Amino acid sequence: MFKDCFKYYKSKNPPPDLEKVRRINLEKTGNSASNFGLNPVKTWEVYELVDHPGLIFIKNPFTSIGQRYWVVRCLQDYSKRPNKTNLDALNLVPEGKEWWEVCQNNNNKILMNKLRWVTLGYHHDWESKVYAEENKGEFPKDLAELSRFIAESLNFLHFNAEAAIVNYYHMDSTLSGHTDHSEHNLKAPLISLSFGQTAIFLLGGKTKDDEPSAMFLRSGDIVVMSEESRLCYHGVPKILQMDSRFWNCFEENDFTNDCKNVVNICKEETLWKPFGDYLNNSRININVRQVLQRGQKRLCSESDEKT
Template structure:
């Protein structure tokens, strides 16, 4: 299964050769050059860093995140603008976001790849309609879009092709953006990709947004993936980065318009969504940042129950979920029809 994503493809070159190398099963690729924090042989290519000013954000507990002082952040000297936040999620937080991506985000009015053949108001519910798991239907879902819906044919966003953006995902993106110093970032569009163990995402760039200066946030859950990031041309040999469950990859500045791809899904070495899962104290006041923090806490705590979690657990044991969030408009625009540009 391959996802033909949003943008341009060109003839084979260094990027494609590296993609084919990691995609191969016979022979299996060596992972010795793959970048991840624990790879001691590559510590000059993935370097710990910390934003200049880190202020504790009270929203973290409501969004399934550890406190920001616990976050581990890395940059890549050979890939300016690429940032990795190494799993800042709590175990119950991972369960919350996995469940959201499966149970809530594929509901109408959001758009799904299967809309062209099926009309479903609630995909996840339909998968268990007769008390049994419809595995064929489950594997059909490859993507769902939120907010401004990406048009896969025209590559153009329109005001007519737009639905409300999820409040919780907007809050999550805002916490990450402010941690990195992007105080004006607005989450306006997202694509949630659903990968199975034989899935790939071919090389592409993301340039449909009006605002190409705002960062792109990519959240990974479930099984691991090799992520390739190259340059603005496919003649640039890409770096291979391991993304595990809970990791946040940020493409900003120079990296924002670089070619990237996912050539392989890997079996996860651990299951952080099952580690020390415990409920969060509900006896807290509402914070001004979130309209109803009690609702967020209740939704998080629902996922402590292993029986209720079982169907979602079965899915991520065989799949990877990726939420990628971007700002569509310039900072001084409210609608696509506004003719202002950033100065």
């Protein structure tokens, strides 16, 4: 069922329907939203899918400059060593140099499209499907704070961002149906942020036989997978071209943040241009997870588990 649906959306351009949703009213009002490039919480449009309890959708709560901020972080900063990327195995970026810098200096479009994922914090080993203590990098403080702010706004308290996968999609990229089950803490929600071109997102059930629902994920949209939906199959069969109004509409300009050089790039059109050019044919998804149970200090390494 999931596979058939995946193929259907991959080959056609059907509009997904998202009719069966219920609106959620948030009682919370966070003051620090603007520090993260978010509009005030009281203006957020938040929905839960009726057929998938626990799947929460926040319709683009970001300001344009806020969207730009996270895009610059993903392209220029999170892609840097020692964070692990799919490029590590390919030896395409010379020692001492960084991917984004090399792409810009040589206008290297081929290399630009080769980056598919970066992991932050605990690295998820795709082969063994485990997170290991030895494989841990530093988790970016700004992304951890953004994630906690989003979680708390939805009443998920004490969310600790410990791992993230940043997925970089181009117009022909897909992500096949899977569940995210390697985290030790499966009660904590999974927070997914999308920027750039639009994705068709499929959300199925606990098995591949359940019929999935399809929805558009546009630039700035946030999906939170929690409770019953936390372990459901999901995937991205198609990326669709969108216009760039989401990150180019400057009605506001009061964004301040510790990363002054990033904010400066977001506000200066000439500095922003290469990032905007990338985004015109790409989608970036940041998928944030809590790995540990609350109170658990560290993961057991494999040898600990055996003894």
